[in-house]
Amino acid sequence: MKALISIHDVMPNTMTEVAEILEICFSLRIKRVTLLVVPGLDWQQEQVDQLRQWEKSDCELAAHGWVHRCSSKKSLWHHIHSLILSRNVAEHLSLKPDDITELMNKSSNWFVENGFNQPSLYVPPAWALGKISKRALQACEYSQVETITGVIFTKYGQTKRLPLVGFEADTFTRELALRFLNGVALRIPTTKPLRISIHPYDHKLRLSEYLETVLKHCTQTLSYSDILH
Template sequence: MSPTSNTVAGTRPDKRLLLSIHDVGPRFSDEIERLADRLSALAGEARFAMLVVPEHWGGTRLADDPAFQVRLRRWAEQGVEMFVHGWFHKDAAQHSGADAFKAQFMTAGEGEFLNLSREEATRRMAEGRALIEDVIGRPCAGFIAPAWLYGDGARQALRDCDFAMAEDHFRVWRPQDDAVLARGPVITWASRSGPRTASSLFFAGLARFGLRAMPNVRIAVHPGDVTKQSILTSIDRTVRAFLPSHVPSRYASLLASA
């Protein structure tokens, strides 16, 4: 029997649960495997997306790891949607004003596309897409910037690259015409400090009740989540809380109903 055969009975087809695993690449291969197994057990096999980083922080490279390439292609063949998730996932730029606030407080130096030029953002997006599509043997679903942060250059590059979808903290949209496909905050967790973990656990608890009326609910998990049992427990509770009302779905379904 499918893990979702009982929990999704009676769900409304117009209410979606969109699950995703971030920072997918060889650097976190074991953590990604654990998260994929966990989400499959909760919501059904391959009912989630993966956000792939070609060269995380300039370290381990997807292009140099045939074993991980095989695993990534297998997930794609099972139906997992693959998004381009930057190139380095590291922000090496100097920021000022509002961008400085975002770079310091909304991420730990990982807003790679917050201050890139249009040309550089286009190059990284295009090269990331080419590499990932060569590995998985099919088109990518779209692009999602590291830490969900986009500068003006990145937003222009999204249109240049003709990605079908993009996502930030509060929406999923179609870059070509800026049509909004889904609204609402992403439920996610923070593992890098005690206070941030506590804050993310608190928000997830509120979201399990406060977001039930939303037609589309997004839940995102990261490799660091596996380091804290409190986060894993919260992930399980949060996914299960939405299963009676929301169907685990593909991001592509947003385009079909736009």
Template sequence: MQGSSSKRLLASIHDVGPGSEAAVDRLVATFERHLGGLNFAMLVVPDHWGRHPLAGNAAFARKLRDWSDAGVEMFVHGWFHRDSADHSGVAALKARHMTASEGEFLGLSADEAARRMRDGKSLVEEIIGREAAGFIAPAWLYGQGAMTALRASGFALAEDHLRVWIPETGLTLSRSPVITWASRTRARTASSLAVARLARSTFHPLRDVRLAVHPGDVSKQSIIDSIEATLAAFTARRQAGRYSDLLR
């Protein structure tokens, strides 16, 4: 499904919550400067690692509501974000190599995944006063239970590393790799910088370019510089769009 033929940049800030507030504020300022406003998405974690709950934090809830009122699309991003499941086979490889205990929805049963989706949706929507834009699993990792729960979740949109789709029907709305950065190790940082540099010269033919940043990105100036260069490269050729545009 192609929808509009105009080219879009879909930008998002992940892991938004009270514990990442200062870093998120810095990333918001960077996005505003390059995108010309609050036309991007936030992925909100209801209780990051069980240490930073949204519930009861009135000041941060007001901040989320203000951002949402100003146009930021709010996605539910798991519940804890932390993966505490025991994995085997392919799931174990994904958990070990694609994330550092962050793939919360990789090993959940359908019932538990549905409960966390439902609770996250209710909490975020109560805070922002409107429907959440969709659900995106932490680290973009979905196990079989999560996929089963997602189909009946009522969320309008979901995404992984390679596509955006409608959960209820499975219809793919957009295909493109996500440009993102890694700050956990020097090797991962170097690799993500190289991929972003390559994307800046090769992704322009794509209809939709997706770009995702994380609070940890602000810890390294090299990553901040790469984010700035990547935003500048793509905003010179396309408009900042909204995920909801894909539904039209």
């Protein structure tokens, strides 16, 4: 099975858990992992150095929002989204289009200012992109933007739909919902790569064994830039 493996919410206070998940991946001979880094937080020098080590060891760093929580006033749609899906992290949803562009650019610049490669992938928190036009995406600094349905190749305006599985099950209800949704995604007959999205505590939560089983089925892991064709 071909897969795109990403670890979400790489933040100063999740570095230990991210390291543990990477250890699990490496022990299964999975090398190519995309780390979704939240730049606008209180990063200490040794944590930035750790990110650099991971970048050198074949992990790709991608941008994931700015602070990963909502600060502006919420719209009604945003309230509904928070309740059922995003739990107050979808920081794009109540922003105006220009503010979304600014946030995405600020996020990209952090990597460059800290001596990393400029990220080609942007993943909005909770995959919620908000009110940004295709034209604005085309002008942004990223080549790919991931949403809940797939990956947008910004320069071509093309979206590739890709199946997605997740494991962030801290309650029984979420466990049931994810088992059902993952089951559907895994049963679709396709040659497309599977997006395996991991959150920092998943290896300690209710679907930890399920996560390892899915990881063991990966025969080839890809980078997001490999999937255009």
